[in-house]
Amino acid sequence: MNAPVPGGPSVFGDVHLGYLVIETNRFADWRRFGRDAIGMHHEDLDADHMRFRLDQQECRFLLRRGPAEDVVAIGWHLDDHTAYEQIAARLRTHGVPARAGTSEEAAQRGVERLLRFPGPKGITQEIYTAPVQSAESLHMLSSGWVTGDSGMGHVAITTTKPALMHGYFNNLLDARLTDYIDETISGIKLKIRFLRVNERHHSIAIGSIRGLPLDPIRTRIQHLNIQSTTLDDLAHSYQRVHELGFHMALSVGQHTNDKELSYYARTPSGFEWEVGWNPLVIDENTWQPSTHQGISIWGHTPVGRTIITKLDQFRTGARSLARQEIVVRQLSGAGLADI
Template sequence: MTSTPAPTVFGNVSLGYVVVETEKFSDWRRFGREAIGMHVDDALSDVLRFRLDDHACRFLLQRGPAEDTIALGWQLDDHGSFEKVLARVTAHGVPVTEGTAEDAELRGVERLARFAGPNGLNQEIFTRPRIADTPLRAAVRGGFVTGAAGIGHVAVTTKRPQQMRGYYASVFDARLSDHIDETISGVKVKIRFLRVNERHHSVAIAAVNRLPINPIRTRVQHVNIQVAELDDMTESYQRVKQSGFGMALGIGQHTNDRELSFYAKTPSGFEWEVGWNPLVVDEATWEPATYQGISIWGHTPEGQTVIDKLRQFGAGAASLLRREDVVGALSGTGMPDR
């Protein structure tokens, strides 16, 4: 007797938008429009929105003190997948809040729901994006790569990587693409890359090996977006430097997804990766692997000072005393690390 496979939302989910809380609207406006080259919509009071394509909103900046990413918005391709995710969350006793009409309007979506995510990063799900009324005005000639695989990815750091991986597997049927082992400033770090569709990863989870510390202040270590042409990536790199914004890592190529990219420093402190030409996963042939080091070449740190190092050390030390909520009811148990 053969068993029926459990229903899955894998392939029907993608990263649709990111919500940031900040008081630095002027700096973010320059960063998004002049440095990165995104379309800026600043018509609403206390709200700044960036577009990458015809969707009304891909990045929502709301006024507040966090200077951090506060929510991830996940698009479900159909109402059935939306209901499956809601059922999973509520079945484990995790409260779900229906988004208000104003919440949905700001995000440019229909049918919005919100629930808790690991380390205070709220998860929001929606089914239909609203299409913008005005033409896209972006400083990238070839455009940004979005489509069915979403806007890119986020990378997060954690003291409890297995539970965080279990969360995204339980809620969105995320699959492990591969691992990277890296040594940063003498500290060994393992990074797990999770995909929810053909994009190599929508979430990367980094953790210090065998040490309960998290050296990153913000909930998200970096946000990634992708351009369609190499020249757009290199020109964005030049604009970031010419605009006076900090550069975290220069241009380089990753070992696992082969993406060429650079990492800029956002006004709120987390990093912003602009990438080009990552590989696309073929589900029929893909096998997870482990890579040594994040880069084949490049990605050299730029402009890091001793003060930056000390701040990072202080953040890591402080994290020893900080409780990290991984939403245990949804984090799974016994998740194999492969």
């Protein structure tokens, strides 16, 4: 399952979650959420674009004006041009259309160059090397965020075709299975696969309903995660989210598999934003995939969830039956079966 794709060396370990592109018309709310609640560095580029930083890399979140209210692109930072060309070759070999980003797109993302191509659920995937380092000092409420070799965090995506999505990231990035979580919520059985591309426990989580081709989440991602440097930073951001009136999705808790302490806030666009602290780091020499029962050891209690919320999710799931989920079959292959 974890072998390199035929025709080239593995890029595992050379790949890091680098940035996300969010399309929204709620700039004022997002500015308050990202800068004043979560505590990131904020920068307005122009009337239609703004960015958030976590570190010296010029861009970690690019927000562009538009109606999607969703994450529309994921940027993967590659260590060198060799890995970049290896992935570009895979796209050509599998017949996946790709185009070079324009100089304007590269500048907005704070990178020298990028390649864009289709991804599952219509989320454009982008690869780049050599991110631009900002000379401007960070101005943020947090004391820092964990990025570096681990990348900047993770994304969680719900799908009706988990094996195909797993196959896509395995064939593209040599993603390795870390573990599974089985969970039952309101009588519905969920299975979540956690995939890593480096030492971080997971950069991608793939959630699905067992036995039913339903997707109850409106947005393309269910949540994204960033990692606080200190427990105090996590606690202070949690307090600011409450004080500024943003909705909390899940209270503070600890996960069963990566042991991360975290909370989940609801963003102005509707998907969730997890702020975490101190997840375990994978030792490739000893790690073996396993299955955990339940998402949390303790906490992560739903906040403000009502029968109306559950009905809305049911309606979204029912509508997904009539909607064909976007897949990229050239890279997904036949998918990867459960262990």
